[in-house]
Amino acid sequence: MTGKVSTLSTMATDVPDLYRSLDSSIPEIRLFALEPAQTDEGAIVGHLQNVPLSSAPAYEALSYKWGKPVYSEPITIAGHTVLITPNLAVALRGLRLRDRQRVLWIDALCINQESLHERAQQVSLMKDIYSRCVCDLLWLGPLSEPETQSWTPSEEIMGQGFELMRRLVDRDMTVLNPMMKEWKDHEQMKEKWRASYHSTDDNLDNQLAGEQAAVGEGGQPGSQEAHEKSQDKDNNAKRQAEKEPRGDEMEDTGTRTGSDIQDCMLSSDEQWALESAFGRPDVLKRLWVMQELSVAPKVQLVAGRHKLDWDVVSEFLGDTPYADAFHGTFSHGTVGQISYWIFEKVQVIDHQRRILRQEGESKLLDVLARFRRTNCLDPRDKIFGLLGLVTDHKEIKVDYEKSPAQVYADVTASLINRSGNLDVICQSPWTSSQDYRRLAEASLGNLPSWAINFLADGEIELFAQRSIFNAGRSSCEVPCRRVGEDILVVKGVIVGRVGPILQDDYTHDGNGSALRWRYDTSTHIPLDWMRLYLNHKQVLDKGSTDQYITGESSFTAFWRTLTVDCAVWPMARLTSQQIQDQDTSLRENWSQFLDGVTDEGTNKSNLHREYFSAPEIQRMWNRLYTQWSFSTTTNGLFILIIPPTREGDFIACLDGAKLPVVLRPVQDGSLQTFQIVAVAYVHGIMDMEATQSSELRAKLGLQDQEFWIV
Structure with a gap:
């Protein structure tokens, strides 16, 4: 045994013979042979061997939580002392057999983490590595990180x-x-x-x-x-759908269907x-575990001595x-x-x-969205760690020479090119109330505003699935036009500019947490918003001639905006009958509350919890009000917005975008560019009116133009 002690992050440099080069033309992988021990306390000993992937001996793969990169636990590999993380040490002790070797593939040990070239090559083989293993061992615990022990189940x-x-x-x-x-x-x-x-x-x-x-x-x-x-x-x-009627409870007579x-x-x-x-x-x-568990022929959950297939x-x-x-x-x-x-x-x-x-289609966008709430140390692995599960987008290659921002921009462009629309931008599952451009500056460097921040979990519920809305033209130019790495060129039309946002709890600095507590005041939000933005007494007056740009009454346009003109479940646009029925009942009910309106706001005690008489419309309102806020544009359009939208932002219908997009002008010398800030609902222009209705275009003075998005 050598006197030098190495860690997982340095052992390739400290002890070059531990990591003999892998032949990528075969291709080869490394396996770790864990030696047996009679007691759990015995030293962890093993050795690495290079083998052809196609003819490797039977091996099991290990999926576990890496934990923080603190290398403190000694193991012996081919006579050399190497320090590994506590979690890996606990797992190896728990999996070690008493009477024979256990051959394992462990990413931290079997890949030279110092070599970007080897990492990229081995990452591209991950699907094959796990699909060829006998079994993937999912180590749930115990773990050995002091800072997490109080939160870790026994x-x-x-x-x-x-x-x-x-x-x-x-x-x-x-x-x-x-x-x-x-x-x-x-x-x-x-x-x-x-x-x-x-x-x-x-x-x-x-x-x-x-x-x-x-x-x-x-x-x-x-x-x-x-x-x-x-x-x-x-x-x-x-x-979830209503379940079938339940039968009477039966006696304990054994197994039932x-x-x-x-x-x-x-x-x-x-x-x-x-x-x-x-x-x-x-x-x-852990993100890497998602691919491992998805492709392995067999998976066994392991919690110390307890196991479950x-x-x-x-x-x-x-x-x-x-x-x-x-x-x-x-x-x-x-x-x-x-x-x-x-x-x-x-x-x-x-x-x-x-x-x-079932050998079904496994699209990149679906896979990335499915596992978006997983974690990884390298932001690029949000993409690279899942490519083995994807059946399309073969043009995306694992390349750790690219920066995270480059990877995310390239993947976003690839998704646009494949779909022919901007769904990945305007209906992104990664949408957040946080200012994602500012988030990107903290973790991804210079990420363009049009590129998806795949590190975000996504907080805002989507409301345009299944083409419920089609605000912009149905398709965009593909392959998408990029100027350099950072600028995306798109076409569309500006429909308005965001006016003053009057709600006290709305902040445009990217912090939307205050909105989540609106459930305490949900019973009077609609009337308070009507009072802030409209002449509520005039709007509620049955004899009012106050009209919205669509020709309907301002009252009807207001409440339809609050529900994005939809009902749930299933989610669908409101029918003319639903609008007529709800309009009549709402006007009568809300008019009764006028006595409770003072200069200080609505008297909660005068209001019923359920505003909308139709449950499916009330559910839509319940789904939206803690995240979205009503406002108006300077040209009189009713809008529903989310942070970080702020006064002065433009709202545009872009080609290929089903939802209107909030744009913020950025002056870059003599070049006029825009950042994508968020999406919005704009009542009356959600069905291509901004591009196809000559009457509306003339009334609002709308013109097509080109946008350079940075």
């Missing part, structure tokens, strides 16, 4: 989650009957509350479940962060066990009616389906596995 709790999952898949009635009784009791109590208080279902779930154990996302029930996350998850659960199972309420302990095993492990947030999880998730029957109580007492809360992370992985098994 090995025993994860083991309980494994066992509960097995029993759920087996339809074990000793487990299911108590769960079904708990749900039945919950529903009976809800009926009592409904009879006593005439509350809505949403309020009842909050009231009733508040008495039950609720575990938030951060392990702190009732925290603001947990509440915000629970709102998103519960919204997802409420969107999914169609026989009634809704079930998990206890707090059961919920915590499942969340610990399938929702909480940090490794499920992925097929068990897949069987549960794949039986949708059965999986959707299980409910849990979450932060702030909300009740939701566990398949859309606890299993969100494993569900997206299982979706990808099923797509690949």
Whole structure:
């Protein structure tokens, strides 16, 4: 053994013979042979070997959380001492066999991390490496990072989650009957509350479940962060279709089919066990693991000495009616389906596995969006780490010589060229209330405003799917025209300029957190906004001749703007009958509230919680009001905007963009350029009126022009 101690990040330089060059023409990979040990405390010993990928000996792959790049745990490789991360050391000790070698492929050990060329070459082989392994071992824990120990589920709790999952898949009635009784009791109590208080279902779930154990996302029930996350998850659960009528509860006579199972309420302990095993492990947030788990022929979840085959999880998730029957109580007492809360992370992985098994189309945009809430150290790996799952865009190559900004701009341009439109910009799943140009400056260098920041999680709910809107022309120029690396040239028409934004809680500095607390004031927001921007008494007057640019009344245009002229679920444009019915009831109801309007604002006590009489329209309003804000343009258009839009920004309908885009002028010497800031809803121009209606174009003085976007 040499006296020199190396780390994973330096051992290729310190000990050159450890990493013999890989022959990329074959191609070759390295495998790590982990030597056996009789005790967990024994030294970790192994050696690396170069082998042809096509004829490699049987090996298992390891997926685990890297953790922080702190190299403190010694192992011995071919007689040399190398320091590795604590998490890897714990996993190797847990996986080490007593009586024979275990041959593994481990990215941190088997790729020379100092060589950009080798990294790029091996990354391009990742799909083949994992698809050829015997099994991918997903190490959930235990972990060995002191700063995360208090948040990391114990090995025993994860083991309980494994066992509960097995029993759920087996339809074990000793487990299911108590769960079904708990749900039945919950529903009976809800009926009592409904009879006593005439509350809505949403309020009842909050009231009733508040008495039950609720575990938030951060392990702190009732925290603001947990509440915000629970709102998103519960919204997802409420969107699912109505289930078939349930049958009577049956005696515990053995196994039953999914169609026989009634809704079930998990206890707090059961919920915590499942969340610990399938929702909480940090490794499920690691981007590289997504490809590994998606392509491996077999996956085994490992929590210390506890193991569970992925097929068990897949069987549960794949039986949708059965999986959707299980409910849990979450932060702030909300009740939701566990398949859309606890299993969100494993569900997206299982979706990808099923797509690949069925040899279906796996588009780049879909894959990037599916795994956008995963983490990686190198921003470029948000793209490179997922290319092995993609069946299109073969022109994108792994190239670590490019900067992250270059990679993101090239991928955005490739997506535009392939689709022939600007959906990736104006309907981006990565849309955030943060100023993404400023975010880019912190982590990506000079990212153009038109390029997608693939590091963003995405916070703003989209509302233009399935071509509900078509504000701009249907297609754009392709291949897209770029001037140098940073400028994208597009065509379109400016429809207006954002006027004063009058809401006190609106900030254009990229911080939209204040808007999230609007649920406390949701009962009077519409009238307050009407009071801020319009002559509300005149607008509500049935005899008013006040008209919007479309020819309809300003009142009708106002409330249709608040709901982006849509209803949910499923999401669809409002019909003429819905508009007529809602317009009549709204005008009558809102007029009754005028006595509560003072110079200080609307009196909350005079308002009912549900503004819109049609539930599908009320749900649309509920979906939007905490993120979007009403305003007007200087030429009188009604708009719905998000931060960081600010007064003075232009709103344009670009060719190929289904939604209007907010543009901010940037003077670069004598060159007039623009930044893309956000998207917007503009009432009356969401169906190509800005390009096809000669009457509207003449009325607003609209002209086509070219935009240089930086």
